[in-house]
Amino acid sequence: MLKAGLYTLLTLLSLAPGAQAGSMQWSSIRDGSLYLRADQPDRLKIGWNPAWQSDANREQLYLLQPGGQLFKQLEIRADQAYGEQDIELPAATGDYRLQIPGYSFRGFAVSHRGSTAAQFEPTKVHFSAEVHSGAELYFRVAAGEQAILAGKYYGGVSVLQASRLSDGAKVRLELKEHPAYGQFDQVALPPAEQDEVWRLALGGSGKAAFWLDGTANLFAQEVQQLHPLDQPRGEARLQLKAQTLGTTPRLGIALPYAQPPQSTFDLLQAIGARAANFYSFVDVIEQEPEREIGFRRLYRERFGIDRDITLLAGTGRRAVLAADAQSFAGLDAWLADSVHLAGNGLHYLAFADEPNLNYPDYSSYALYFEQMLARAKANPEARAAGVRIAMPASSRLLDGPFRVGAGQRRGIDWARKLLAQHGEDIDALAWHEWMVRDLLATRRYRESVRAAAELVGLDAAGRPRKALLLSQTNISSGRDLSPYQQDSHYAGLWWASVVINASADGLLDMLNWFQAADEPDYPKGMLAQRSASQFSLKPVAVAQQFIARHWLANVQALDNSAFEVDALAMSEAGRHSLLGVNKASRVQVVSLDGPLGLCHASQLKLSLLGPDDQPRDAPLECRDGRVHFELPGETLFALTWKAL
Structure with a gap:
């Protein structure tokens, strides 16, 4: 078994010459794929230790057979900070794939026989491992390929040096700090008329982000282990049942707190959103009553959005509000607007944006919620106009938010307490889901929806007793965005997978992508802004358009x-x-x-x-x-x- 000392090495270890028959170890992998070609039976040893906030976050690792079938799913509970597991690996033709999805909260050490050829595929832009000084790996560039070596500085590895084994040619890449998360450093490698093997030396220790473009993004600890991946065709057998499970959610986007430019109208129409997430700034609406009526009416009448959720905040999305005169005035103004706009549809209201992330503690938020709820209940016309109360609009549901003390701030725990105190006055459970960046890990959305339904309970018809609103989601949170994901077809694959998994049991009412259009510091929209008035559909919007075209009302088993x-x-x-x-x-x-x-x-x-x-x-x-x-x-x- 792996010993605790192995976990603390924090290094991608290179085998010593002549150690082919011994074990090979990969330590502190945080995000990436490890491909394993086992010509002989092997025993895979996986161990882990905490990296950050592990006590607030579960993990799932996936081991796939060469044909793509799931061979083993490793479940790690939040209370399992340290652990280890052995997996017997039968000999097989082709490459197994061990997927360690990011963002991970533990460092994973993997050990296997030296006779099993292993190649590591790091994630791009996000850091994928933590290494010790002197770590080296090898990679191959095929004849005629224009390979690009890239990396990003995370306070650890600061230099990448590649040396071509055939002639000793060297390329050095210094990794610098950049103002935007999505920026990184890269250098072209000289092409050759024949296949070439390069040695990569990682300068520094700690977090490492390195990858290849223009060639296979695969790294090995030994030259002889480099090989093209063998991935045969997969097989998917689908069996359609007659049973209707429930309804599909309304799919939507987070829309701006303003009248959108006329030039975006056709693009927004093409996306086919039927739900929306809004912010309402209490300090603004207090000073400018009825300022929201115009664009709220536009979204409903022009774009057919009949379900929405509004988060109360301050200018600049200031998240922490007090139950004071300004918040009450803003709430009253928003309710008055909703009465003025009375018509078809439901308009959910959350009194705070991600309170489990932003408020000092649960009791502070609970007191604020109670006072704002009483104020909202004092306006019975609002409910007649379709206003409903949602809570807590948490940052993540089953796992903790990205801050100190996250173990005491799980969204589902705060929601459970609020339901116990104010269940009769709460109409919906809302949450935001972030940082499930891996395509294989999107199945966790189905788990969160099921857990939300279990929390609120089901009625006699099998429907959740409270509406379930996954009102914001994106591949990454905040500014931690990779252009390889956000600006590429990857985002479309990810969104389609999230939509399918979150909808699979017919329990969810709303699912919103965050946000409608790129902003300078948050380029995570469905629309790319080309100039002050010019916008275009990003690949995720094209995928959403495709989804909307084939979207129907009921979910079948x-x-x-x-x-x-x-x-x-x-x-x-x-x-x-x-x-x-x-x-x-x-x-x-x-x-x-x-x-x-x-x-x-x-x-x-x-x-x-x-x-x-x-x-x-x-x-x-x-x-x-x-x-x-x-x-x-x-x-x-x-x-x-x-x-x-």
Whole structure:
């Protein structure tokens, strides 16, 4: 078994010459993939120790077979700061994949036999490991490739030096501090007419962020372990059931606290949002009553948004408010606007933005909530106008927010206490989910929705007794954004996977992407701002447009054998839609079995959205009563038909 001393090394260890038959160790991995080719049976040893806020956060690690099936899911509870587990690894053709999803709160040490060829794929921009001084790795660049070596400084590793083994050519990259999280340093490596192996020396110790563009982003501890990944086709067997589980949530975005530019109208229309997140600034609305009426009416009437949630805050999204004259005046003004706008739809109100992150403690927030709730209840016209009370709009639900003392600040714990005190007056449980950045880890959204439903309970019809609102989410929180994720097709894959997982049980009422358009310090919108008045759809918006086009009202039960493919079955008024996403780079062979006569259903059609962000129709075939099709890597799909 791994000993505690191994965990404290904080290094990616290189094997000594001649140690091929011994063990190989990778220590303090925080975010990335470890590919393992086991030609002989092996025993994988995984150990962990706390890195930051581990007592407030659970972890999941995934070990996939070479064909992409889940071989082992490692569950680590928040109270398991230290631990270890052995996994027997059968010999196999191809590469196993051990996924350590970021953001992780522990450092993971992995040990295996030296005869098992191992390659590490680090995440890009985000730091992926913590290393000791003198760490070295190897990588290969194929003939003719223009490889780019890149890295980012996190206060640890500050220099990357690559040396070409064939001739000793050297390239040095100094990592500097940058004002924006998404900025990093990079240098081109000289191309060659033949395959070349490079040695990478990491200068410094501590957090390390390094990666390759233009070639395989794979690093090994020994030259002979470098190899192209062998990833055969995957298989996804889907079984559609007749049972209706519930309804799909309204999908939306966080919209600006102002009239949007006319130039964005068609783009916002194209996104197809049916829900929204707003901020209302109590100091502003106190001074300018009715200033929100115009844009709130526009969003409802022009863009068809009939469900929204408003978070009370101060100018600049100041999160901590007191139950004072200004907050009461702002609340009264917002309620008056809502009465003025009375019509169809529901308008949820949260008295604070992420109180478990921002307020000094629970008791401070609970007192504020109680006083604001009493003030809101004093206006019965507001409820008649569709106003509902949501709480606590927490930062994360099952895990803690990113601050000291997070173990005492889990969103679900604060929500449980508020429900016990004010359950009859609370209409919705709302939360924000951040930092589930890995495509394989998006299944955790389904867990959070199920936990929220369990907390509020189900009524006789099987619906949650309080509306469940996942009212803000994004790949990362705050400014911690990677352009490889936010500005690429990756964001579309991620959003589709989150939508599918959060909707899978028919329990959620609202799911909002945060935010509508990029801001200078927060380039995390669905729209990119090209100039003062020019905007364009980012890849995540194209994905949302595709999702909205195939979105139906009801969730049908669906069995899914695949781990790398997510799928959601929906129906409405005789129409059916199977929405899915292949999160892996491999091709997947998909088959769907369903009600008798599925292959003869009217208007059976398959649509795809791949990395080029251009929707296209694709062929399918029916054999033995099942629908079959090939799904390219990193592609969304929608299979649609009408019942006979």
